[in-house]
Amino acid sequence: MATQGTVRLAGYGGAALFLRCVVVPAGVETAGQEPIEVVFDITLHSPDCESNYYLRDADPGFMAAFAEFCLAAASAETPEVSVTAMSDRSSGLEVSVVSSEPTRVGLLVRIPRELDASPIEWDAMDFETSRAALAQASLDARALLGEDAWSVSTEPPTEWN
Amino acid sequence: MMGALFELLPLEPRSRMTGVFTARVADFGNHPVHALGHMIWLGEGQDPDLEWDFLGSHLLFHVGGVTGMGPDGSPWMCIIQLAPTAGSGDGAVEIMSEAMDRALEFNPAAWVGETFAWSMDELIETYEGQGVDADDIDDWGMAELVFGLLAECCNVELTQIVAGRVAQCAFPGDEHECTHDVFTDVFSRWVTGDLMIDESTLDDDEDDADEAEEEDEDGRFTREELLEYTLPDLRDLAREVGFKPWQIAACGDDLGELADLLLSVYEPDYEDSDDDWAQQFVEEANAHRTVRKVVRAPGRPPKRQLKKLKTSRLRLMAVAAGWTVDDAEAAKRKKLIKALGAPKRRIGKPPERNFV
Numbered sequence: 206m207a208t209q210g211t212v213r214l215a216g217y218g219g220a221a222l223f224l225r226c227v228v229v230p231a232g233v234e235t236a237g238q239e240p241i242e243v244v245f246d247i248t249l250h251s252p253d254c255e256s257n258y259y260l261r262d263a264d265p266g267f268m269a270a271f272a273e274f275c276l277a278a279a280s281a282e283t284p285e286v287s288v289t290a291m292s293d294r295s296s297g298l299e300v301s302v303v304s305s306e307p308t309r310v311g312l313l314v315r316i317p318r319e320l321d322a323s324p325i326e327w328d329a330m331d332f333e334t335s336r337a338a339l340a341q342a343s344l345d346a347r348a349l350l351g352e353d354a355w356s357v358s359t360e361p362p363t364e365w366n
Numbered sequence: 367m368m369g370a371l372f373e374l375l376p377l378e379p380r381s382r383m384t385g386v387f388t389a390r391v392a393d394f395g396n397h398p399v400h401a402l403g404h405m406i407w408l409g410e411g412q413d414p415d416l417e418w419d420f421l422g423s424h425l426l427f428h429v430g431g432v433t434g435m436g437p438d439g440s441p442w443m444c445i446i447q448l449a450p451t452a453g454s455g456d457g458a459v460e461i462m463s464e465a466m467d468r469a470l471e472f473n474p475a476a477w478v479g480e481t482f483a484w485s486m487d488e489l490i491e492t493y494e495g496q497g498v499d500a501d502d503i504d505d506w507g508m509a510e511l512v513f514g515l516l517a518e519c520c521n522v523e524l525t526q527i528v529a530g531r532v533a534q535c536a537f538p539g540d541e542h543e544c545t546h547d548v549f550t551d552v553f554s555r556w557v558t559g560d561l562m563i564d565e566s567t568l569d570d571d572e573d574d575a576d577e578a579e580e581e582d583e584d585g586r587f588t589r590e591e592l593l594e595y596t597l598p599d600l601r602d603l604a605r606e607v608g609f610k611p612w613q614i615a616a617c618g619d620d621l622g623e624l625a626d627l628l629l630s631v632y633e634p635d636y637e638d639s640d641d642d643w644a645q646q647f648v649e650e651a652n653a654h655r656t657v658r659k660v661v662r663a664p665g666r667p668p669k670r671q672l673k674k675l676k677t678s679r680l681r682l683m684a685v686a687a688g689w690t691v692d693d694a695e696a697a698k699r700k701k702l703i704k705a706l707g708a709p710k711r712r713i714g715k716p717p718e719r720n721f722v
Contacts, residue, residue, distance in 0.1 A: 213473070215416060219423025221472060250472060252423045337413040344411065 210349060212268070214275070214342040219252035220332035222300075222314050224271065226349060227260060247298055247316060249330045256328050258316055261296040271300070272346035278302050278310050279339035285311075297325075309333050369518040370492050371432070373699065374482050375405045375444055380437035385415045386516055386553055388430035389422055391509040397450035399508040400458040401484040403431075404466055408441040409475025417473065418443050424469035427462055429509055430516050442479070446512050459483050486511075495677040495699035496524040503528060513549040520556035527552065592625040600624045672703045680706060 210226040225246040231239050245267070247258045264270075274291040278284040283305060290301030297317040304311035315329035408417050414433035422428045422445065431445035447465065451458035463481070470476055484492070489511040490500050496518070503511065510531075518524045522536060527548055530536040535544050536551035542560070545551050555561050592600065597619060604614045604624060617623040672680065680702040684694040697705070 211474070213475075215412075215420045215473070217416060217419045217423075219420050219472075221420070335413045335416045338416050341411040341413070 212271070212342055212345045212349060214334060215338055216312070216332035216334035217309075218332060219250075220330060220334075221248075221250040222330075223248035223250060224268070224346075226268070229260065245296060247296060249314060249316065249328060251330060251332075256316075258296075258318075258328075261298070261316075261320075263296045263298075264293050267293050267296070268346050268350055272343045272350070274300060275339045275343035275346065278305075278312070279336040279343065281305075303331060304333075308337075309335055310339060368521055369515065370496050370524070370699070371403075371444065371515045371519055374403070374480065376480055377434070377442070378437050381434055381442075383432050383434040383519060385418065385433040386430075386520060386556060387418055387422070387433070388513060388516065388549070388553070389428055391429050391448065392427070394448075394450040397452070398486065399448050400451045400462075401446055401448050401489065401508055401512055402459050402462040402466075403444060403446045403482045403484075404478050405444050405480035406442060406470075406476050407479050408443065409473070410440070412441050412473075412475065414441040414443050417441070417476070418445065421445060421469050421473065421476075424472060425465055427465060429512055432516060432519050446516075448508050448512065489515075491677055492699075493524060493528070494695075495702075497698055498524055498528050506531075510549075517549050517552040520552050521561045522552050589625050589629060592628060593621055595621070597621060597624070600628070604628055672707050677702070 212224045214222045216222075223246070225248070227244050227246055228241050229244055231242045243263075244260045245263050247261055249256045270291055270293070274288065277288045281287045284302040285305050288302050290299055292299045297320055299313075299315050301313050302310055303313050311331065311333045313329065313331045315327045317325045318328050319326065406421070408414060414435070418431060418433050421443070422431075425445065425447060427447040427449045428445055429448050431443055433441070433443040435441055445466075447462040449458040449462050466478070470478070486508060489508065490503060493503055493511065493514070494500055503514075506514070514524060514527050514531075517527050517536070527536060530538065530548040530551070534546050534548050534551075536548045537544075537555070542551070542555060545554055552561070592603075595603065600621060601614050601624065604627060605611075609627060613627060614624070617627055677699045680699065681694040681697070683706055684697065684702055685691055689697075694702075
């Protein structure tokens with residue numbers, strides 16, 4: 206369920222990925238166009254550790270891409286084969302399917318600790334979640350976009366195939 | 367759904383259980399242990415089985431629970447924790463409550479609907495309320511007592527579980543893949559669907575009865591309906607409602623006067639109340655001028671209030687109401703609630719319709 210501008214994708218073992226929308230003043234490059242912009246707090250959570258990455262920029266359509274990825278991962282028979290990883294250049298967030306079972310999907314989530322560092326040092330978390338939770342995360346992401354859940358197509362976009 | 371645990375949970379009819387879980391139990395040695403249960407409503411669309419695992423991963427004292435769905439698909443779970451205590455048990459309850467608050471921070475959409483706590487004595491009392499002899503469980507630890515309640519949720523009588531604990535087999539007469547642990551036996555068969563009962567039929571019957579009762583409770587005779595009664599029947603109705611013979615006689619053979627007499631009835635309890643809402647109730651009752659079709663015995667609490675009380679309190683109430691101590695101790699919780707609760711009775715009988 207989308208709560209206070211946050212999408213939560215929970216997993217077994219107490220793991221969770223939180224994406225929180227944050228409205229901030231527009232950056233210099235967008236000044237004059239829009240006064241505000243949306244950035245994201247990204248949290249990788251496990252029972253013994255939590256990593257927070259605040260105010261990360263994201264590519265246009267980031268939340269829609271996340272919604273599409275989750276729906277595809279939930280509905281594909283072998284998403285580890287058929288669903289392309291989601292990769293957002295601006296935030297650095299990458300989510301990919303590494304395994305699947307009839308009711309569960311294994312995910313690998315990783316994000317660079319610092320965007321400008323070289324070499325990139327990744328913070329990663331792999332966890333299993335249920336297909337139901339993935340589908341709900343897709344709906345929650347759509348809800349944040351103001352889209353009617355019932356209008357979501359069940360077919361993944363062709364670029365994911 | 368059956369079981370002492372479900373009697374504590376505010377679940378609507380046609381709610382169903384979708385999962386039962388147990389977890390590793392910490393060894394607290396000889397320290398006395400308290401149990402704390404939370405009934406949690408999950409966010410819309412959340413997967414109860416996954417969320418139980420998620421929440422349990424953050425609750426180091428949790429030992430088990432059940433998950434389910436309400437009649438409208440609302441997911442819920444009941445999770446039970448055990449923690450050692452010293453003295454009154456308040457410290458253990460506080461520890462477990464704070465642990466739950468912390469865990470729920472990672473699921474903001476979930477919220478606690480009900481909380482209940484047990485000491486060892488109170489759990490044993492709960493078992494006694496389900497017909498178990500305390501001597502048969504005097505060697506059980508808190509974890510086993512909790513597991514027993516969870517197993518009872520799988521449609522197996524607690525007495526059967528207690529009896530099966532001796533041989534570590536819950537179904538000695540049935541062909542099954544015995545796990546040689548009475549609780550695992552029950553959980554395994556529940557998961558495979560062997561222990562399901564046709565709740566749809568039961569719930570339909572109960573719901574039909576509940577709906578009929580509610581309809582009756584909301585039903586009130588109008589003046590037109592009262593005028594369809596024959597004179598003798600209307601006099602009988604007036605007597606049932608509580609009018610004195612002289613009041614009824616004063617109406618003579620006038621059906622209309624009798625009907626007006628009946629319509630002057632309102633809730634006497636509220637007549638002398640200073641509360642604004644009570645006065646408003648009286649005014650509205652007089653304004654609508656109808657007679658309730660169902661009356662509740664005065665001075666006795668509704669059953670929904672009794673369900674919130676512990677069994678030991680119910681037994682005391684039974685003794686105060688005139689039961690013998692032996693009868694009160696022998697009675698199961700359900701019987702106590704039914705006997706102590708305010709009975710409802712539909713007054714009057716439907717008039718015979720003369721199609722002339």
